[in-house]
Amino acid sequence: MSGVAAAFLCSSSKSRATVYDRLKHMVPKLAFRGQAGVGIAAFMHKEGVRYARALQSSCDSVRIEHDEQDPNFRPHVAIAHIRSRCRGISDGGDLQPIHNNAGTSRSLAISLDGALVNGRELRGELLAQGYRLGSNTDAELLLKWIEGSCERDYWRHGLPVNYENIFRDIDDRIDGAISAILLDGEGNLVAYRNRCGLRPLETMQTDDGFLLVASENCAFADLEGKTQQILPGHIRYVDGKMGYCVDRSVSNGQYKAKLCAYEALYLGNPNTSVEGQSHFETRYNIGAALGGLVAQRLQGELGSTLTIVSSMPHTGGPYADGLFASLVEYGVFAQRREVVSTQFFQRTLIGTPSERKCLIAQKYRVSETSLAEAAIIIVDEALIRGDTSQAVTNMLLAAGAKAVHWAIGSPPIVAPNYYGMGIDTLDELAFWQIWKQLPPEQRTQILRFHKMEPQDLKIIESNIAASINAATITYLPFPLLVSLLPCRQDGVDLSPFTFEMPTPAGQKRANRNLRELAADLPYSESILA
Template sequence: MSGVAGAFLCASSEPWSRVVDQLKKMIPTLALRGQAGVAVYAFMQERGIRYARAIQSNDNSVRIDGIEQDPRFRPHVAIAQIRSGGGDDGDVQSIPSRYFAISLDGALVNAHELRSELLAQGPLIDTNTDAELLLRWIERSCEREYWRHGLPADYEAIFRELDDRIDGAISALLLDMNGDLVAYRNRSGLRPLETMRASNGLLLFASENCAFAGLKGETQQLLPGSIRRVDAKSGRSVDHILNSRGCKAKLCAYETLYLGSPNTSVEGHSHRQTRHNIGLALGRIVAERVQADPLLMPPIVSSMPKTGGPYADGLFDSLAEQGVLAERSDVVATQFLERTLLGRPKARQSRIAQKYLVSESAVAKRTIIVVDEALIRGDTSQAVTTMLLAAGAEAVHWAIGSPPIVAPHYYGMGIDTLDELAFWQALKRLPPELRAQSLRFHRMDPPALKIIESNIATAIQAATITYLPFRALVPILANRLEGIDLSPFTLEMPTPAGRQRADRNLKALLAALPVNPRLRSAS
């Protein structure tokens, strides 16, 4: 997961500082999308592209080292990448290029194949990330088709070929050596790219429209399978559809449920309201369980910090509507913002241990209902459960605002295998005769879901886990199901290479289980 932001000054008479100032305002709004720092690239005529780092302080203020300190460098365009990484290197490195700078949101599924094609044309440097690979592909295309013939690059043709070749979820901003900007969203439409032509003379780009808060202007999404090219000299922009068939966005479910800011909306649907509605539906299920086992003291409803708040608010409101007495108090706090989803296992475990803290006085002898948007691997929920119990909590119940995550995610979320998911670890512990129902995934019957919930609860030392059933999620998203990729819950991957990779992953895992052939075919 990552994010992009860009600001282009269309009126040359305006102060250049507005580009940098606007970018500094946008970067904090996208902070939840990254954890490995922010890379900034800016362009000034006759001085070319300059690389810098954006440093965010605890008070959310941002400074951009390497640009703000030089009053002679006055860019008319700047782009930023809010980097995800694994959080292990603690630094953001420039991608060396004489010709381009790129900011990327998302991931390639077929990166290995693309790298092999480029290697067949000659040696490669610095293609360890998808952003670097995309950059080298564009450079090679420009050199082969245009520059060696003394021609200007035809970005429409270059990105049309690229869109045909890549499989994955990509939104990107490309800045070239002339100061032209190209915004690109690939045909899958899984990753958003919003634009605004603001009334203050800036043309803005961002992964989420929360970055445009407080501005007036025309906002729209860049269509899947298209580019927008902005001319450095005139400031005019032109959209090009790369595929004559047209492509409809299929926005990744993680955007709505987990990754996107609560302050973002997509086609008029607020993430905050959607998450609150999910909390309401989840609360109706939790209420039945709480009422079946009356408590001496009202339970405390707590969210997981930063992202779980709207879910917890909805669940608390739902309990109140049904006459269940509870308290709403966030007893889990964080010591830093960065996500713990990405990275190598040991590094992730270390960050989890350092990130969360609880107050003994707030939880002692109390029953805690922790509301979270998803339970993916289970290691974060296990660590928080352990902390709460160690602080004196009577019991810890988890309410999860999504169905079980049953699929890997090759599109920028860092979930590469089935085996790392809590669902599959729980399924392994089931007797073979009980696995068939669970292998129906989003179509599993309620008794099978309860068995999975109980198994995962035991693994993380929680009293209970309550997932939002898939059939309860569908009505909440009913008027836009066609525009949301629900593969995390269905294992029905949204791209061809993703399906092939998931099928191989599934076959390998099932082959390792002592399951008879009839059960293997149940999925």
Template sequence: MVDITSNKWKEECGVFGVFSRTEDVSMLTYLGLYALQHRGQESAGIAITDGAWMDVNRGMGLVNEVFRHQLPHMENQYIAIGHVRYSTTGSSLLANTQPLIANYCGGKISLAHNGNLTNAAEIRRSLEEQGTIFQTSIDTEVIVNLIARSRKSTIEEKIIESVAQIKGAYCLTIMTENKLIALRDPQGFRPLCIGKTEEGSWVVSSESCALDVVGAEFIRDVKPGEMVVMDDDGLKSYECVKPQKRASCIFEYIYFARPDSTIDGQSVHAARFMMGRMLARESKFKGDIVISVPDSGNTAASGFAYESGIPYCEGLIKNRYIGRTFIQPTQKKRDTAVRLKLNAIKEAVKGKSVIMVDDSIVRGTTSGKIVKMLRKAGAKEVHMCVSSPPIGYPCYYGIDTSVRKELIAATKTVEEIREYIGADSLHFLSLEGLRASLTTANPDDMCYACFNNAYPIEMSKETVTGADKYVFEQRHK
């Protein structure tokens, strides 16, 4: 199956967890996952425990589809973790949905993961040679097995020993029979924050927007390399892995996160608005109207209009009732899919010089179709602005990216891309402009590898040459 927004980087995943003796943890987790739906639309799951038993309800599709008939329920349930998935390792199959649950000598454990391990193949091979049996083709199961095989005495020690062996990007929510545990990799690639409700329930979430939905007050972000443990004694903090040079994913601010989230002290909305302002300053494009490619280009487009003084208006309408997995991978149906997803407003663009703002160009195919659509609707000129630099390199840290040869910026110059998509002019935000768009976060704390090839984690040759989300399914073929 093919996502009809194939021109975009694909979301990673979203995780959520609740520890509460007074509130319905299953319902809170359901609401939290709803708020994180933008981070993954392939599958969803919720695991719960009452202190003795542990159960999970998982399924393919959106949150409301998976839990259409019933949420997981237990009498006296007081811990829950949830997950929404876009697959970055392993196929989009029911067997690969999360959270995972395992029984081991220390009891029961459930785990949900956002990120991508860069040494998962090596660890998995070693575990298999020692007799470990894997039921999935996702790197998350590697972490579960490392924890289960640890000979340390406490769950905290088991986790610390296990994550010392893994590399890459990971935010984990882990549930035992009596604890909710969350941790973040030592470079802080992916976001994770802590909240607390008025009734005293502890909440962890990939983004702060989900805290708002469940009525939790934002307490703080989980620090890189930190593990937090929530139980009846409150919250405890451990240095799980020694923190390293920060390398938070810049694409959280460009595209992935919801604009109403704040990540590591930086408002996503403020960053995107400033990206639009920087685009106006750099490009100096003149036109009659500014439009966005909805929804991810909206905030940057409004920033461009604010800086340039050119009116912002709706030029493209997005159909929000289109499923993401029903389109078959044929070119004709992909073209139809774009028309189903977006349509131009003829009265807004006819006879106008249009400045169109989007967050990124990956393959260029969808951008070209949108430019053609605007011209057919009567646009006199189409000038495209992109609120990120050209993407020329793959990501290995939890984003489903193409191999490099499929990235249009890896093989074409900006002028060649402009010609390919059919725009009258094209401007990508410079790396300097992107850095300047972070109004409160330190730009030196970001990962820009997909733009400049400066990967913060040295990767093995196997990781680079075998960087395929289906690596655990193809290696025995």
């Protein structure tokens, strides 16, 4: 879970803006994708590649170190990585752009968004060939693979690198969700999106002579130019000397993008659009649909109780707005107020249980003192592990709330995400923690996941509600979710709710995990088949 961006100043440009100016425009708009800092690699002819950090100076602007330290360094190309917190990294950040230590012409730097499912196998191949790997990140793994191919096929022979061939080999070998931007020691730029298309990658050719690349099209807001999506299994190559730009397919077939559902529900900026529909619209519409379910469920329970609709910051706002509007239409008297605030922006999705528990306790606060006897409806896009929702519920009850109800803008999350979202095992998901406590017959029926009967969903809702001390939980049913997403069902990865993985290695791993868990259940084989 991170973001990437790049800016290339074309030779025909007469703009007074720099590539740093363009990165400073794009990076804040990608902040939803990671809150652990921004790394930058930039290239200037006769000066080579330099590395810098970008520091967030406000919610909508950043400051780049080199910009102030050396105003004479004016690169024509720069790449950025918006860092997420990453397990196994000592300072809590995925330190990119990652680069090699080769000579000037052989320098490589890469920024990566996503994850490899078969990374362990690829790592084993590199180690067997004698490569040394300093960290346990997919970014380093991909960089080493590119470096090895460049050395073997081009550098040692004094030949220019053919990145089309390099990335064709990579696309054949990797399984996962990858978007990446590569900058080499000659100022060449390569933007790559692997064949499964789970991670978006967008470009803009600006009217004032820049080629921009970013993880989301919201990064180009307020700029004039032509936007285009990099297709799955394609690269866009920009020559560092001549400035010409070409698109090339690096796959042995045509692949359609299958965007991860988390992009629309959680990860993407609300202003990003897919198929002409913004994530804000999608989230608002989901909240409105969810509001009808909540109204039917709670209308008899609320009575004259003061009812407050609030969101989980910073992603639940559109959901709560839609739900509140829907409640009003159903005649439920409620107030729309934010009763939960945060002390910092960093997400608590990634990390060990103890790290996350500490962060959650520090991050969330009750922002109002007048909650006595109020019924609070907290609206969130997902309930993953249940530890954040439990902590917030307890805070609100301690502040005097009569009851806390949760409205969740997605179905139960039943599958780990092997593609870079920090959800690695079944055991950490709230769904499976409850599932293990149910009688065998109920457990078997609930293995239908998105096809489970309504009464089975109610069992999950009531048990998870009890586990987090909430009065009720209302999930968005799977068919409603599918109807509200901008892409058709075959254009979105819904594996978090279906256990149907978008890549072969992911499905193999998921099947193994699921069969181990359900091995002792009656009739589970027929359901899982």
